[in-house]
Amino acid sequence: MLEIKELTKRYGEKLAVNKINFSVKPGEIFGFLGPNGAGKTTTIKMIVGLLKPDEGQILINGFNNQVDILEAKYQFCYVPDNPEVFEKITGYDYLQFMCDVFKVPFEEREEKINNYLEKLMLKDDVNGFISGYSHGMKQKIVIIGALIANPKVLILDEPMVGLDPKAQHTVKELLAEHCSRGNSVFFSTHVLEVAEKVCDRVAIINKGDIIALGTLEEIRSKIGKEESLENIFLELTE
Template sequence: MFTIKNVSKSYNKNGEKAVDSLNLTVNNGEIFGFLGPNGAGKTTSIKIVTGILKPDEGDVFLDDISIKERPIAAKRQFAFVPDNPETFSRLRAIEYLNFIGDVYKISSQDRKRRIEYFCQKFGLKEVLNNRINSFSHGMKQKLFLIASLITDPQNWILDEPMVGLDPEAAFIIKEIMRERTVAGKSVFFSTHVMEVAEKLCDKIGIIKRGKLIFVGTMEDLKQKHSQEGKSLEDIFLSLIGSDVKKTE
């Protein structure tokens, strides 16, 4: 599990906040969907959770470890899949996976078993010796997913993971998400697609202009905002409105 406590972040000197007093807990055994329009603060929030950005205020605790006070220990509690799958492009795919295995100190036996299993699942087994710069966007995305999964993370954090993937790969991700939560681990992913969240998530959070405006189950959302529209998409669009930032 991980907890975001009173986190704020501003990029501008005028103090306009990209993330404003964010408080959120993602529990073990839970798929949590983080929703919002482009520019709402989803990616900024995720970069703070994963230690890529430092918050102006607040802290993040990954399995009770502060990412501000113990960043290395905290970062061992999660694996992160960014929305842009770019990495050391001159490496061969297997070299990159072994590099990740070395960083996370995964035993050779576990590493071999996990690489073989997930590469077979995502259809990359036959191209492991190819250089990453020869991969399509979708293949790079699959490689990042595999790299994150061979670490067997307690917390799996993904930024728009379905974008650029074919339907089969997207289905596999959803399947793995459920498997991980059954095993008592947490899954947190951002999306702007209500349909995906509705079918997959145990709980969702909706962010608008840096502020969290809803946290709960889909049923909670329906009951609380039933007057906004008949469908969940109607409710979502009504909540986020059209006044959003142009960039995140």
């Protein structure tokens, strides 16, 4: 679903991302972890097309995002850590806009929209202007918009920020449901407890290099310690 090959990015003399390689499989939730300044955001920006890599290749459902640009963009939805969304329209209009962009059939729209609105408890607010939404409500509407599009790859940067515990639990269930349809989820988070519970595999990046990759059991086996993901992360990124 998502293949990263020898991906490299430099800022002047600084090597922000150094020839990293990993792949995200169909039906998999993949966690991308690292301390601040490790190269996470740079990598995500290259994947979604906001930054051009200096070297390497990014394939999204088989499409090269530097060559097959439009086709690649139709394969994913991106939910940033700070939801940037049109504020002078209603939540409902935003969801219809996402349906238009990703060509969701008209006969499926209302059922999908109502389903996600009910699950994330946003039905009473969907007809209000987004400018009046709290951060958590904006996060919910952006997540709903991404899920309605049913992308092959769902890319999320700190998706739980601003969500209350109940909404966080619901989002975890929705991500698992999304993957059950053969799609993939790639997300970055600082909440290691969430990553440990939710992710099938993780990659840990530090100073531009992938320093650990695999299931938690595989990583434990490589370092020879039966530790939590948090303890492993702290040890590897010292």
